[in-house]
Amino acid sequence: MPCDDMCGHQDSKLTAHGEPIEEAAASVCLKSPDQIIAVGVNCGHPETVVPLIKQMNNIDRDFIAYPNAGVTWDAEKQIFDSQGQSITSFIHSYIDTGIKYIGGCCHVGPDQIRAIRDIIDRYSS
Numbered sequence: 001m002p003c004d005d006m007c008g009h010q011d012s013k014l015t016a017h018g019e020p021i022e023e024a025a026a027s028v029c030l031k032s033p034d035q036i037i038a039v040g041v042n043c044g045h046p047e048t049v050v051p052l053i054k055q056m057n058n059i060d061r062d063f064i065a066y067p068n069a070g071v072t073w074d075a076e077k078q079i080f081d082s083q084g085q086s087i088t089s090f091i092h093s094y095i096d097t098g099i100k101y102i103g104g105c106c107h108v109g110p111d112q113i114r115a116i117r118d119i120i121d122r123y124s125s
């Protein structure tokens, strides 16, 4: 079954487990070359998406990004630090970076998803 490989990340270079993201993505693609159709990042700050995807530009797969709304997880308190912000201002840079699948994770609700869809549709036409 085709699937994507999504990495959580701790900053704009490393996965949540501390590996360089391009090494983690390449490793998964090597293990399942016929099954991985896209690689990307999820639930990180929207500002980290483009640098992370650019690090993976030698990987021959589509790219996918589901950032959160710019919130930070406080592991000690088990809460996000805020309600976040709109991620729509980042969408053009994601498209220009070659990201094919764009969505949202924590604190990105239906209104933002609709706005992202509208931006993509306008940008594509």
Ligand SMILES: [Zn+2]
Binding pocket: 042, 043, 068, 105, 106
């Ligand atoms: Zn999330």
